[in-house]
Amino acid sequence: MALPAIEEIKAKIEAAIPGASVTVIQNGSPSAQHSLLLDHAHAPAVAKFLRDHAELRLDYCTLVTGVDWPDTETSEKIKVKKLVKAADGTESEQEVDEVRKTKVPGYLEAVYHLFSMEKKHGPVVIRLRTANRTDDTHVPSLTPIWRGAEFQEREAFDLYGIVFDGHPDLRRILMWEGFKDFPMRKDYVPPPDEIPDVAAQAAGQESHA
């Protein structure tokens, strides 16, 4: 049985769980694997619905990925009226082009790929986004619904800092317990004193080549 189109799945979810906010994110590549963005409050209920629905039966969560979208800046050119001083000292109001930069806050994202072992179809991709990258990095955990997400959510926590609420055992999995950074983020800077050439140059000595 073929998987219904992404808009149909969205309609089914919205019909079954009132109040759930589901947005379709289009995928620009030829793979055409579009995804659904879910809100935090209804995500576990939506996940359970997707797993247990008779036609979809998405009982197999194959991959949980953390993605880092850093803060970006958008700039737009706008015309403003400003007081401009002319060469001979007189002031007049003119329209001038100004570039206004606005900061778009970044977020962390958890992407889940779902397949169905019973119906042998897939993938259906769902996404959960955090509010920002600094203080509010919580998303609900989907481990109670798909047990296979347990280690992968721990890895997303370890490498990105996404905190999964409701995870049975959320601690670091690949790095050691006292490690303080989130290494897969785009702004991670490794400690500088490990490369001997760099350290030697910093100390003003000749390095062994």
Added chain:
Amino acid sequence: MRDALLDRDIYEPEEGEIMEVAMGPHHPSTHGVFRMDVKLEGERVIKLKPVFGYLHRNHEKIAENGAYLSAIPYTDRLDYLCSMTNNWGYVMAVEKLAGLSVPERAEYLRVIVAELTRFQNHAGLIGFLLQDMGASGTPLMYAFREREKVLDLFESLSGARMMCNYMRFGGLRVDATKEWLDEVRSLVTRLPGFVDEFEALLRANEILLARTQGTGVLPRELAINASVTGPMLRASGVNYDIRKVDHYGVYDRFNFKVPLGEHGDVYDRYMMRLLEMRETVKILEQALRDIPEGPVMDPKVRLRGLRPKPGEAYGRIESPKGELGFFLISDGTGNPYRYRVRPPSMINLTILEDMCLNHNIADVVIILGSVDIVLGEVDR
């Protein structure tokens, strides 16, 4: 007592003291740098926590800092016993992301090298499992004898024994000669005899049967919910082989069966690998008979400066360990924005604790051996 969240029993010790043992990371039977913190009540396991990360080489960050082409040699080093299938998983994901197509001869050659890889992986796994059980190296010697023959073929084809770096998106790096195909044909005629000999080594051995039958049972529903894939899933009775489900490559043209197990114990997983070795030989015979002539690389593909359109793709194959998938997000530049590996070995370890509870500590070693992990893939 029942853990409501994970829906399993929590075993309370009845009497006696609890001993905590750290098995690993340096251990003769843990297949690499892998640690299990085991809590024992006498000899019975009451809690087991896997700890890994001792081989975490941040493959994903390195791939994100380089071009799409430069990630291919790093994929060789993920599951270092099966470099060809790792390459295939990655190039399939890139082909889905960029919408590339592969010539027919390249597809057949991909099947041939992937099935040879699967064969030597399963032979090596059985060798390691039997060594863990105490058969002290002899089955491993037999397995490595065949593995050396396969590695000779890989070396003459791609230049390296283990880290072949052979596949490219849009095809293969270099074509196979007629002499090479004849060598493979002559090897494949001898393989069924090898599988018979290998199976006959320990087929009716009482120790093997007593130790493995009924040990480490994985129920069907738990296997699906815990995202287990590969021979371990099929040993629990779930018919899910990505070669048949996704119809990738040219696997549709070959006639092969998918063996299924009944009990989901260690014996079923051991037999699963033997049966899959026989199916692999069938696929190899058919592929070598039908391979067409032609190019092996799509000439329009820009290998060095590939800039796919912004978007994402998930491509997966049936590797010898399970479902190996790659998730790529492209932002239009020459480097992937996000590069993620779906490691079958790590995800199959999720229910290691459930399989080992209430068994003796000696069974933990063989249950871990039957899961078939390679630490390069678990930790990446």
Added chain:
Amino acid sequence: MPDDLKDLKIELSKNGIFTTTLEEIYNWGRKNSVWPLTFGLACCAIEMIATTMARYDLARFGAEVFRPSPRQADLIIVSGTVTKKMAPQVVRLYNQMPEPKYVIAMGACAISGGPFRDGYNVLKGIDRYIPVDVHIPGCPPRPEALIHAFMTLQKKIDEQALAGSSRPRHLQKDLPSEFPVPEFGEHGLEPPQNDLVFHDAPGNPLKVIQ
């Protein structure tokens, strides 16, 4: 040994009388029975296992048994990438081996971090913490390369003196045979390297132990 003594030795041996020096026989016994530790980290470990298998057979060089316990081993073949999480265990294992002990750094990763050098979890060479005797380049090195390294180590053992200032570390009382184990810090290992052992440390005072 002077030439006329060598001729005398050959003449005597033709008659069934074998003469040797204490140094020769001590080194001969040691070099032909080097027992490695079963220590494989990553891909190079598979080539190490292939070297012990029937085709390349390391056992004929004396490495008949790979000991699982460091207390019974002479040689640690560091095969594979040493990560920062694993480095304290490697140093601990090395400390537990009794003297005389040798280290072979097999593969590019053990020598310098290899292809994974940019990693945040990768230790850029095991010789940051323990002294290495033989380095084998390659990724992974062929089994023949490991055999060649083994033979190089045997030659090195053969040339070690029993007395004098150039005698090896295990015969000198004031040189350390155990090295401090690094600790897990917040951003990496502390200390990032052991300056007594690591050659590339700027201004290394002691250029120890080789």
